[in-house]
Amino acid sequence: MNASARNSIVMVGAGVSIPPSDPRSTHDKGILAPLTLTLAEQRIAVIGANGSGKSTLLRLINGLVLPSTGTVHVNGRNTRTQATAVRRSVGFVFTDPLSQLVMPTPQEDLELSLRRQKLGKKERAEKAAAILADYGLGHLAQSSIFELSGGERQLTALATVLAVAPDILVLDEPSTLLDLRNTKQLMDRLDILPQQIVMSTHDLTLAATFDRVLVIDNGDVAYDGDPQEAIARYRMLVGA
Amino acid sequence: MRGHAFLVAGYVPGNSPVHRLPLGVKALLLLAVAVLCLASPLVSVRAGAVVTSATLVVVAASHFVAGLTWPRIWRAVRMMLIFLVLIAAYQWWQYGPLVAWQVIAAIVATVLASNILTATTPVDQLLDGLAALVQPLARFGADPERFSLTVALMLRSIPFVIGAFADVRDAARARGLERNLLARSLPVVIATVGYARATGEALAARGLGDPDDDVE
Numbered sequence: 001m002n003a004s005a006r007n008s009i010v011m012v013g014a015g016v017s018i019p020p021s022d023p024r025s026t027h028d029k030g031i032l033a034p035l036t037l038t039l040a041e042q043r044i045a046v047i048g049a050n051g052s053g054k055s056t057l058l059r060l061i062n063g064l065v066l067p068s069t070g071t072v073h074v075n076g077r078n079t080r081t082q083a084t085a086v087r088r089s090v091g092f093v094f095t096d097p098l099s100q101l102v103m104p105t106p107q108e109d110l111e112l113s114l115r116r117q118k119l120g121k122k123e124r125a126e127k128a129a130a131i132l133a134d135y136g137l138g139h140l141a142q143s144s145i146f147e148l149s150g151g152e153r154q155l156t157a158l159a160t161v162l163a164v165a166p167d168i169l170v171l172d173e174p175s176t177l178l179d180l181r182n183t184k185q186l187m188d189r190l191d192i193l194p195q196q197i198v199m200s201t202h203d204l205t206l207a208a209t210f211d212r213v214l215v216i217d218n219g220d221v222a223y224d225g226d227p228q229e230a231i232a233r234y235r236m237l238v239g240a
Numbered sequence: 241m242r243g244h245a246f247l248v249a250g251y252v253p254g255n256s257p258v259h260r261l262p263l264g265v266k267a268l269l270l271l272a273v274a275v276l277c278l279a280s281p282l283v284s285v286r287a288g289a290v291v292t293s294a295t296l297v298v299v300a301a302s303h304f305v306a307g308l309t310w311p312r313i314w315r316a317v318r319m320m321l322i323f324l325v326l327i328a329a330y331q332w333w334q335y336g337p338l339v340a341w342q343v344i345a346a347i348v349a350t351v352l353a354s355n356i357l358t359a360t361t362p363v364d365q366l367l368d369g370l371a372a373l374v375q376p377l378a379r380f381g382a383d384p385e386r387f388s389l390t391v392a393l394m395l396r397s398i399p400f401v402i403g404a405f406a407d408v409r410d411a412a413r414a415r416g417l418e419r420n421l422l423a424r425s426l427p428v429v430i431a432t433v434g435y436a437r438a439t440g441e442a443l444a445a446r447g448l449g450d451p452d453d454d455v456e
Contacts, residue, residue, distance in 0.1 A: 064444060064445055084447055087444065087445065087446070088447045092446075094438075094442065096438075099441070100442045101442075102392075102439055102443060102448075103363065103396055104396050108362070108363045108364055108392075112389075112448065113448075115385070115448075116447065121364070121365070121368060144399070146403075161446070
């Protein structure tokens with residue numbers, strides 16, 4: 001995970017549209033206007049109203065959404081033609097960790113992530129247990145994921161993503177379902193990571209601490225640059 | 241949509257003799273239980289009832305050797321209680337009480353034996369076992385890892401669907417629609433489809449199940 005310096009996300013005319021819901025219409029519905037961006041900073045925040053296109057922008061980065069126009073390259077790899085390689089270098093944390101944790105217990109979910117590393121069974125189990133212990137979740141290793149609190153689930157989700165050492169970490173509103181203490185715990189974790197981080201959030205105080213902030217409005221970038229200026233622009237846009 | 245803190249294949253950590261048995265031996269014992277219960281009635285109805293009853297006693301005893309509790313046994317039986325009653329009634333009506341008992345005891349013994357297997361084996365080991373079982377089919381294009389992952393996802397999904405039923409029932413009650421079948425079933429279908437889509441997206445995001453073709 002020798003991340004920062006060489007990481008870059010390059011979008012060239014990358015736009016997303018979907019077929020019209022009205023069969024009589026001949027025009028596709030635009031979700032994200034064609035964007036040309038290079039994201040190379042260590043910590044980038046994406047802010048904007050609900051439905052503005054933040055999640056679509058983030059999903060472009062790891063190929064969960066493919067551009068209808070243009071291209072997206074991550075560390076030189078095309079998200080369309082090298083999707084698997086891109087996904088393995090970009091960790092993605094969802095808003096709701098229950099969507100992300102697919103196995104019955106944290107231990108098993110961690111081990112599922114580690115399967116890609118072709119470790120032996122014993123080594124895989126030990127490594128999973130060690131990672132959970134590092135996150136302070138060791139005592140919950142065999143609990144049902146439904147028994148965990150929201151904060152514990154989100155930390156587990158983060159652990160499962162980071163277990164495979166991605167170069168870039170993309171987080172889609174990871175603190176939306178968390179209380180203040182759990183948000184702080186999560187952010188403390190993110191602060192010490194070497195990975196490049198791209199995160200959407202509604203927490204403007206948090207966004208102010210990032211290196212670069214993109215304001216998304218109505219499927220387009222309304223502002224891109226200094227955090228304070230971005231937040232002021234966003235407040236103006238929503239009339240707050 | 242909430243889930244239930246209940247795992248169908250919930251592993252119960254322990255160090256009992258059953259826990260220490262290799263997965264292959266446990267799977268063979270499970271197979272033996274099924275064969276005994278299914279084959280013994282072919283000798284005679286009485287032999288079938290005796291052998292199946294004895295098997296049921298051994299399986300139930302094994303639960304306690306494995307350190308599993310009564311609630312765990314009851315939970316496994318409770319899930320299929322209504323079906324057991326219906327099957328028993330039909331068998332009694334058609335073939336008499338001895339056959340009805342043999343059939344019910346066979347089902348319960350087999351389900352309890354499966355319960356022991358899943359309760360004393362971590363899911364990860366089960367997945368490895370399944371992958372090994374399917375390995376010979378790899379030459380015909382089957383993907384053992386994907387097969388075992390599919391089974392794991394199925395196990396993970398059942399508590400969600402149970403939770404969805406509970407949520408929708410509560411919502412229907414709150415709106416006075418508890419007798420409306422559509423109000424109690426349609427949202428479950430929608431939630432389940434949504435859950436399946438979210439799970440697919442989560443797997444894709446983690447690169448699980450992807451081919452390795454474009455990875456250097």
